[in-house]
Amino acid sequence: MMLDDIGGMATGWLIAALALGIAELVVPGVFLIFLAVAAAITAALLVAVPGVALPVQLLSFAVWSAVAVAVGRRWYRDFPVTGGDARLNDRTARMIGSVARLETAIEHGRGRVTIDDGSWPARGPELPAGSAVRIVAVDGGVVVVEAED
Template structure:
């Protein structure tokens, strides 16, 4: 099968090259897996020039799934080290922060001011204006303790 005199295998390899370049320009560790799948499909199409288009597309789909699963496993086993592992976890970044009680914390909870926003909070009773420390984040609710409770005695 050819398109304008170019074999399907060559087109698949060109697609693999384009996907690889796109991964370099827009890094996201995803397009590279599709590039590998396209390269495998291109090699198979060069080896079997009469491979129907449906089989080529099926090959690409299967190899895309396989390479993405291999990539996921790889990044799970060998995570990328970062200087700021909590960069995209705003809630986890709040642990240890000292915040001000905006709405008194009582048995049913309250609210605390974090920067220019207000978050729901729970913990020991604390009056409005009290300073408390965030010790945990539980499903979007800040768990706080009075600062005095955390100072060594």
């Protein structure tokens, strides 16, 4: 079968599938992707069986929409989307528990520590430069450290 023989209705359903897929990207979490799948299956039906009447096409879309949503709901129930790391965009919170090296000695409770590619002011017990320290808290822009065992 040549592409020209498919007809306008299959193309219309493919355009609907594409539009619903794009809408899902713009408005995430609305389950429009399942309707897009149903529209694509309806288009495939028209390619396989040309000349299907419009009421049958609409029935096909409705049935496949229900099936796709049911399968999707079951998928999300069986494989829930996790919330991810709550500290993802909080760099200071992500530092807590990590080990770093003192850039300068901690004298009178103050010093500097190298973390990744930056230098941070540090507060903690008296320690020589180069000591390994564990970050236990972040107070404003100052990291609170303790000696790493």
